[in-house]
Amino acid sequence: MKWLWRSIASLALGLGALGVVLPGLPTTPFLLLAAWAGARGWPQMEQRLLRHPKYGPVIIDWRERRAVPRKAKWMASALMLSSLVSIWLLPAPMLLRWFLTLFLPCVALWLWSRPNS
Structure with a gap:
């Protein structure tokens, strides 16, 4: 089951990275998905996302208050x-x-x- 969560997290992270450079492709929803899947099968990746200076606070705000910038x-x-x-x-x-x-x-x-x- 761990490989499934890691696959989802990796795919979502890849799409989020594409969203940084491709207009029209959102970044944040994919990073939220990557952190969610990472929490289930790849805690190190989740922690890295949560510590990211730009995207970490967005993920934490979503988790704690369902807030969106x-x-x-x-x-x-x-x-x-x-x-x-x-x-x-x-x-x-x-x-x-x-x-x-x-x-x-x-x-x-x-x-x-x-x-x-």
């Missing part, structure tokens, strides 16, 4: 809005368009209901 809320909201605009401007199935039009604002409302860190 205001900058992350703005970035996520802007990316969701750009996704909605894109899906309506580019060829896409109508069902997908309407699903995202209903779903993404719900995600944004939930996100903005979290405390600021």
Whole structure:
């Protein structure tokens, strides 16, 4: 079972690292997932993430208060809005368009209901 948690943690950490350099790919959710999986099968990785000067406080705030940095809320909201605009401007199935039009604002409302860190 340890290998499964380590695989999830490694994959999430890799995607989080890509999110640092690729616009549109979020970093924080993947680092939260990596820390969560690391706590179950790779405690050293979890501790390293928690001690990271930039991302450690974000992970700790999420765990303790379910708080999200205001900058992350703005970035996520802007990316969701750009996704909605894109899906309506580019060829896409109508069902997908309407699903995202209903779903993404719900995600944004939930996100903005979290405390600021």
